[in-house]
Amino acid sequence: MTVFAKEEYAARIKRAQTMMSQAGLDALLLTTEPEVRYFTGYLTRFWESPCRPWFLVVPALGDPIAVIPSIGAELMASHGIKDIRTWPAPQPEDEGVSLLIDALAQFPTVGTPMGQQSSLRMPLADWAKLNAAHPIRDDAGIVRRLRLVKSDAEIAKIRKACAIADAAFAQVPSFAQPGALVSQVYRDFQSACLHAGADWVPYLAGAADQHGYGDVISPASDTPLQNGDVLMLDTGLVHDGYFCDFDRNWSIGPPQTQVATGHNALFDATQAAFAATKPGAKASDLWRAMADIVGATETGRLGHGLGMSLTEWPSLTAQDHTELVPGMVLTLEPSIEIAPGKLLVCEENVVVTATGADWLSTPVARDIMVIA
Amino acid sequence: MTVFAKEEYAARIKRAQTMMSQAGLDALLLTTEPEVRYFTGYLTRFWESPCRPWFLVVPALGDPIAVIPSIGAELMASHGIKDIRTWPAPQPEDEGVSLLIDALAQFPTVGTPMGQQSSLRMPLADWAKLNAAHPIRDDAGIVRRLRLVKSDAEIAKIRKACAIADAAFAQVPSFAQPGALVSQVYRDFQSACLHAGADWVPYLAGAADQHGYGDVISPASDTPLQNGDVLMLDTGLVHDGYFCDFDRNWSIGPPQTQVATGHNALFDATQAAFAATKPGAKASDLWRAMADIVGATETGRLGHGLGMSLTEWPSLTAQDHTELVPGMVLTLEPSIEIAPGKLLVCEENVVVTATGADWLSTPVARDIMVIA
Numbered sequence: 001m002t003v004f005a006k007e008e009y010a011a012r013i014k015r016a017q018t019m020m021s022q023a024g025l026d027a028l029l030l031t032t033e034p035e036v037r038y039f040t041g042y043l044t045r046f047w048e049s050p051c052r053p054w055f056l057v058v059p060a061l062g063d064p065i066a067v068i069p070s071i072g073a074e075l076m077a078s079h080g081i082k083d084i085r086t087w088p089a090p091q092p093e094d095e096g097v098s099l100l101i102d103a104l105a106q107f108p109t110v111g112t113p114m115g116q117q118s119s120l121r122m123p124l125a126d127w128a129k130l131n132a133a134h135p136i137r138d139d140a141g142i143v144r145r146l147r148l149v150k151s152d153a154e155i156a157k158i159r160k161a162c163a164i165a166d167a168a169f170a171q172v173p174s175f176a177q178p179g180a181l182v183s184q185v186y187r188d189f190q191s192a193c194l195h196a197g198a199d200w201v202p203y204l205a206g207a208a209d210q211h212g213y214g215d216v217i218s219p220a221s222d223t224p225l226q227n228g229d230v231l232m233l234d235t236g237l238v239h240d241g242y243f244c245d246f247d248r249n250w251s252i253g254p255p256q257t258q259v260a261t262g263h264n265a266l267f268d269a270t271q272a273a274f275a276a277t278k279p280g281a282k283a284s285d286l287w288r289a290m291a292d293i294v295g296a297t298e299t300g301r302l303g304h305g306l307g308m309s310l311t312e313w314p315s316l317t318a319q320d321h322t323e324l325v326p327g328m329v330l331t332l333e334p335s336i337e338i339a340p341g342k343l344l345v346c347e348e349n350v351v352v353t354a355t356g357a358d359w360l361s362t363p364v365a366r367d368i369m370v371i372a
Numbered sequence: 373m374t375v376f377a378k379e380e381y382a383a384r385i386k387r388a389q390t391m392m393s394q395a396g397l398d399a400l401l402l403t404t405e406p407e408v409r410y411f412t413g414y415l416t417r418f419w420e421s422p423c424r425p426w427f428l429v430v431p432a433l434g435d436p437i438a439v440i441p442s443i444g445a446e447l448m449a450s451h452g453i454k455d456i457r458t459w460p461a462p463q464p465e466d467e468g469v470s471l472l473i474d475a476l477a478q479f480p481t482v483g484t485p486m487g488q489q490s491s492l493r494m495p496l497a498d499w500a501k502l503n504a505a506h507p508i509r510d511d512a513g514i515v516r517r518l519r520l521v522k523s524d525a526e527i528a529k530i531r532k533a534c535a536i537a538d539a540a541f542a543q544v545p546s547f548a549q550p551g552a553l554v555s556q557v558y559r560d561f562q563s564a565c566l567h568a569g570a571d572w573v574p575y576l577a578g579a580a581d582q583h584g585y586g587d588v589i590s591p592a593s594d595t596p597l598q599n600g601d602v603l604m605l606d607t608g609l610v611h612d613g614y615f616c617d618f619d620r621n622w623s624i625g626p627p628q629t630q631v632a633t634g635h636n637a638l639f640d641a642t643q644a645a646f647a648a649t650k651p652g653a654k655a656s657d658l659w660r661a662m663a664d665i666v667g668a669t670e671t672g673r674l675g676h677g678l679g680m681s682l683t684e685w686p687s688l689t690a691q692d693h694t695e696l697v698p699g700m701v702l703t704l705e706p707s708i709e710i711a712p713g714k715l716l717v718c719e720e721n722v723v724v725t726a727t728g729a730d731w732l733s734t735p736v737a738r739d740i741m742v743i744a
Contacts (some may be wrong), residue, residue, distance in 0.1 A: 046589040048575040048608060049683040051489045051676065070671075075590050088671035090687045092488040114496035116464040117423045124486035125510065138497065183571075190572065191563040199555075199591065200562065201572065203420040217418040218447050219571065236420060299442075299460035304423065311421040315462045 002041050003240045004153050006080055009041055013058060015146055020060035020111075023140035027107035029100075030056040031121040034308040035113065035143055039064055041079040043241045045200070046072070052089040053122040055100050059107060067100045097126045101133045111139035117313060118143070148305065148313050149327040155351050155360075157242035158307060158329055160197075162349050162360040165235055167196035169248045173371050176231055178252055179224050182208045185231070186220040193237045203236030203310050206247070211256045212342030227253035231371075232345060236310040245306045245331050246347040246361045250369045262338035263368035266346035269293040269334035270363065273303070273316075277330070277350055277357035283314040283322040290334040291318070303333040306349065328352040329360065374413050375612045376525050378452055381413055385430060387518055392432040395512035398479035401472075402428040403493040406680040407485065407515055411436055413451040415613045417572070418444070424461040425494040427472050431479060439472045469498045473505045483511035489685060490515070520677065520685050521699040527723050527732075529614035530679060530701055532569075534721050534732040537607055539568035541620045545743050548603055550624055551596050554580045557603070558592040565609045575608030575682050578619070583628045584714030599625035603743075604717060608682040617678045617703050618719040618733045622741045634710035635740035638718035641665040641706035642735065645675070645688075649702070649722055649729035655686040655694040662706040663690070675705040678721065700724040701732065 016028060016039070030036050033047040036056045047054075055067040066076050069089035076084050085103060087096050104110055112120070115138065120127060130136065150158070168189065175188040185208075190201045206220070207213030208231045216232065225231060234247035251259055269290040276289040290302045303316035307329055314322035316330070333347040349360040388400060388411070402408050405419040408428045419426075427439040438448050441461035448456050457471050476482055484492070487510065492499060502508065522530070540561065547560040557580075562573045578592070579585030580603045588604065597603060606619035623631055641662040648661040662674045675688035679701055686694035688702070705719040721732040 043591055044589045045575055045577055045591075050491065050681055051683045051687070071589065074587055078590075090488070090673060090689065091671075091691070092687075093691075095488065112496070114500075116462070116467065116495060118495045119422065119491070119493050120496055121491050123488060123490045124484070124492055128486075187566040187570070191566045194559040194563045194566075198559070200576065202574070203417055204572065205417055215446055217416045217443065218450075219415055219417075299463075301462060309422055311423045315423070315464075317462065319463070319465075 002079060003043060003157070004041060008151060008153050009039060011151070012039055012146060013064065016058055016142055017060050019140070019142045019145065023111070023142065024109060025111045025140065026060050026109045027104065028058040028139055028142060029104070029110050029112040029136060030058065030143070031112065032119065034147070037241060037308060038147060040066070040076065040081055042076055044072070044075060053096055053126070055096060057103050057107070065103050067096055067103050095123070095126055097129050101130060104134050109137065110134065111137050111142065113143045114138040115141055115144065144313055147307060149325055150307055150329050150351070151327065154242065154307060155327065155329065157240050158244065158349070159360050161237060161239040161242050161244035162246070164193065164197045164239055165237055165244045165246065166362045168192040168235070169233070172233065172248070172250065176225060176250060176371055178226055181222050181224055183220040183222050185225065189233055189235070193235060197239065198237035199239055201235065201237045203245070204233065206231070206233040208232070211259055212262070212338050212344055214341045214343060216343070216345060225252050228256070230259055230344065234345070234347060241308060243306050243308070243310050244349055244361065245310055246349050247345060248364060248369070249344060249346065250371045252371050254370060255368050258338040259344065260368060262336050262344045263346070264366050265293055265336055266334050266344055267364065267366040270332045270346060270348055273332045273334070274350060274357055277324065277352055278355065279325055279352060281324045283316050283320040283324070284318055286330070286332065287316045287318055290332065294334045294336040296334070300335070302335070303331045305329060306331055324352045326352050326354050374451060375415060375529070376413060380523060380525050381411060383523070384411055384518060385436065388430055388514055389432050391512070391514045391517065395483070395514065396481060397483045397512065398432050398481045399476065400430040400511055400514060401476070401482050401484040401508060402430065402515070403484065404491060406519070409613060410519060410680060412438070412448065412453055414448055416444070416447060425468055425498070427468060429475050429479070437475050439468055439475050441468070467495070467498055469501050473502060476506050481509065482506065483509050483514065485515045486510040487513055487516060516685055519679060521697055522679055522701050522723070523699065526614065526679060527699065527701065529612050530616060530721070531732050533609060533611040533614050533616035534618070536565065536569045536611055537609055537616045537618065538734045540564040540607070541605070544605065544620070544622065548597060548622060548743055550598055553594050553596055555592040555594050557597065561605055561607070565607060569611065570609035571611055573607065573609045575617070576605065578603070578605040580604070583631055584634070584710050584716055586713045586715060588715070588717060597624050600628070602631055602716065606717070606719060613680060615678050615680070615682050616721055616733065617682055618721050619717060620736060620741070621716060621718065622743045624743050626742060627740050630710040631716065632740060634708050634716045635718070636738050637665055637708055638706050638716055639736065639738040642704045642718060642720050645704045645706070646722060646729055649696065649724055650727065651697055651724060653696045655688050655692040655696065656690055658702070658704065659688045659690055662704065666706045666708040668706070672707070674707070675703045677701060678703055696724045698724050698726050
């Protein structure tokens, strides 16, 4: 059960090693699920349990060293990792820290991701112990720079995740009828994602409110859908460990004019951003293309990277000038205020190609979909 | 949309404040989803996005201060939090750190969870900035000690999550027939969880292999179920933000003798642990009750706490001598090696009561279920 051929992981490690030697690092220390998976293929939902830390050391020369709970040894070995050092976690008095310090001893200069959108997945007390024995520095953005650009194999996985979500979104009118509870619509939609082929559905957000919505992050309520509602569903489902992240809107009954024109503006903004997406353009250029149409303020984000996580670098903001290169996967996510406290949000997924961009999600029509 | 009455959160804060004054702390700093939700009720799947940090400050005197991305302000306010300080995340050059340093300035001694099973959810570079301005210490185990013991309201939520999983498990024979692909069984089971009332299904693990299984953490394969397989499904589904965590086993066709007797032993071990579960007993006593029957080595874990996370403190190990008190919710999770490399694992959920224990999952029968 390996998602990619071993050459994919070998190429990632080789790129990391080139960057390490440029940055003067002897090894990388990785602690989070996507980081460990990126270099090994180690895919398991077991990370949902916060009780066990997992460590991967990627040296600038040589093969990775996994320092992990013994329960993961067999699966890690199946991914071709040869140097696997285990402890019987949970073992609070030494939760892998001594093993990790030993593994790092041969590498004078070790970096771990410390910058934007990163986090450390181990207890701070153990982090302090580790640093007392072996000070760890920043990874010089190596993990970010690697994951920012997807391989063709990764893009194919994201494309498939998007196709699964396309198929699930097509089912929504069959269960999101007036009178259906919004909470049940959320359940039915997640079920539709699974039936369409999702491995699991880590993320579903959305909204349903009269003539637009104000809040897109609350859990679903037990309110029935009614005429005049705009229903929005935004999913991050997973296929072989890769996410899609896009949404769809439906008007329950005929849309008010401001809903109809708002949706048209979001469509136009998305098309403008798509047209601007090409190698050499900046993340902020895509933001500008959308902001000019939807009237966004300088502080909002209108899209982001995605891949092994629901959201990744870059951010489509006025301030993020990351230069686009082929292989970057982005969401285009304009939002528009159509009345005080009433928003609409549309989102599509695209990939930067050698000459421009390709759609990964099947772009929605300009007119909002209507459930009658 | 508040899961509990505001008195529940007020009581939690009050208990935390008592502990803070005993520990000489002026405030707690919380950064993870369950920690922030524990004190506020703030429930959203938006945490799936790793790009934005969220901070909650709980003072030893006075009301909590939320330092959060502006996108969360409305939802946080709906939970009765009055002091909400926001920034327009993502804003990498200052991802809330200045606001947080300002919020902490009035509290000389601030603790955050640093011990077992904890983690920090913010970039390490920002953690360093914060500590340079305002050194943070360990929370003296306050968050762990609070979450270790569930209120009646929390127990009711976990009981409901267990009932939903009970109903979903009852559906398994309808789709887990010989010839069904294991990957499809996983999808159908998650869908059954949703249809039975789960809000979402963060965790599903399992296995299917001839006469027992060796690996319980790998993703599902596309192999068809066949006679002689033992199918195990282990789910952590969520209801109102609270988890269940238990499994079920089915023999596809009549079980081999070692499978049948192994399942009986797991049942007996679970019953023995249940009989041992009462106030004053130790986590290690429950481990011992099971280990004596299944022949476990000293290094394994045979159950754990659960609640707002899939796995929590304590661990049912030989080394964890946490004393049980009413309100602790535990999984009893014995495993047995029935042949070289072949395991069976059973899991039930229980709550410690004033006089003993109650089942939260409906305990499985002694004989393994058979799908013919």
